[in-house]
Amino acid sequence: MSRFRGRRTAATAAIVAALAGAALAAASLSLAADPVEPRYAEGGTIFQANCAVCHGAKGLGQPSLAPPLTSYPARYATIAEGRRQLAITVLNGMFGGIDVESKHYDFKMPEFSQLDDAALAAALNFVVFDLGHAAEGTKPLQPAEIAAERANPLDGPAVREHRTKVLTALGL
Numbered sequence: 001m002s003r004f005r006g007r008r009t010a011a012t013a014a015i016v017a018a019l020a021g022a023a024l025a026a027a028s029l030s031l032a033a034d035p036v037e038p039r040y041a042e043g044g045t046i047f048q049a050n051c052a053v054c055h056g057a058k059g060l061g062q063p064s065l066a067p068p069l070t071s072y073p074a075r076y077a078t079i080a081e082g083r084r085q086l087a088i089t090v091l092n093g094m095f096g097g098i099d100v101e102s103k104h105y106d107f108k109m110p111e112f113s114q115l116d117d118a119a120l121a122a123a124l125n126f127v128v129f130d131l132g133h134a135a136e137g138t139k140p141l142q143p144a145e146i147a148a149e150r151a152n153p154l155d156g157p158a159v160r161e162h163r164t165k166v167l168t169a170l171g172l
Contacts, residue, residue: 038126038130039125039126039129039130040122040125040126040129040130040140041126042122042126043121043122043123043124043125043126043127043130044126044130046115046119046120046122046123046126047059047123047126047127047131050112050115050123051069051123051127054066054109055067055068055069056068058070058131059127059131059132061100061105063103064104064105064106065105065106065107066105066107066109067098067100067103067105067107068100068101069127069131069132070131070132070133071101071132072100072101072132072172073086073124073127073128073131073132074128074129074132074133074134074135074138075132075170075172076128076166076170077124077128077132077134077138077139077141078134078135078138078170079166079169079170081162081165081166081169082166082169082170083141083145084145084149084162085159085162085163085166086124086127086128086141087120087124087141087145087146087148087149088149088154088159088162089109089159089163090111090112090115090120090123090124090146091111091112091113091120091146091149091150091153092111092113092153092154092155092156092158092159093109093110093111093112093156093159094107094109094156094159094160094163095107095108095109095156095157095160096156096157096160098160098163113150113153116143117143117144117146117147117150118143120143120146121140121141121142121143121145121146124141124146125140125141128140128141
């Protein structure tokens with residue numbers, strides 16, 4: 001019986017060592033997938049100063065309060081009305097309940113129109129590309145896109161209504 005226990009202990013140790021090695025390899029891959037230097041570092045600085053308080057430093061959101069920014073914005077950036085949604089959201093804010101990936105948020109995003117068009121475009125590009133890992137071929141947002149929307153201010157409910165149309169267009 002003691003020989004069986006010795007083998008079982010050796011086998012268990014081998015399994016534990018293999019699992020530890022696999023976990024270490026997975027962690028290394030995960031770290032390698034996160035860029036050390038963000039593509040839009042200036043936008044990251046603006047994001048951290050203005051957006052991270054609600055959405056979190058990595059854009060993962062806060063339960064029931066602020067949605068994650070790690071998937072929808074990257075999808076929005078692939079279509080014209082989605083790009084418009086990104087701009088009007090940061091310029092005008094958005095209030096009311098929204099759902100993101102089957103989770104509900106009582107969203108009360110303030111407007112950030114005090115930031116200039118270049119700063120808002122940089123922050124959005126950080127969200128779309130560095131947090132959201134947008135698909136290849138997605139074009140960065142330009143300050144001119146922000147300026148075009150700044151000329152036509154909307155209220156929070158109108159921003160949320162437009163969002164619904166964008167979600168439908170994207171099949172989300």
